[in-house]
Amino acid sequence: MNDYERKVLRILYNYKGIRRRFPTLHELTIKTGRNKADIMAALDGLIAGNYITWENKSDTANIVILEGWERQSEKPKPPKVPSPAREDHLSYWTEY
Template sequence: MLTDYQRKVLRILYNYKSGRRRFPTVHELTVKTGKYKPDVMAALDALVSANYIQWEDKSDTANIVILEGWERETEKPKLPKAPPQVQQNDLSYWTEY
């Protein structure tokens, strides 16, 4: 499961590539995320190890290949189910309030 920051970096990479036809530089990632370069590099390394991106030549972000642009469905946390609600007829709103 990705952290919020790793998910944010992945979405920035995906959206930036689709909008500008190139990947953002590390400096642009630091500006867009508000984090420092070591944090950005750690997030990119985590995305590589989780097989979301492929980045063999780490000299430039132009060498990144996105394998998956979204977090995998099986890794998302499950939300608790809401309790069942009592069904009321349409007139109850007007007669009870």
């Protein structure tokens, strides 16, 4: 799952939890800042990854979320530990 698909999934999950409905495609364009084609591509990616199902694509109200979070195996890896010289530089800001 790429970052944009992850963002769309989180929007769908949170929006449904708060407003008890899924956002419309227009609302998704506003929330994500992307166009309808990008949103449809992200939704297709979520379908392919088995995160959602969407049988009747006439309305986003027909979306069913199968998994609201990314799978453990797909989480991005944490950044590498910085060099000791850089740690000293950061410790100045975090310890004093």
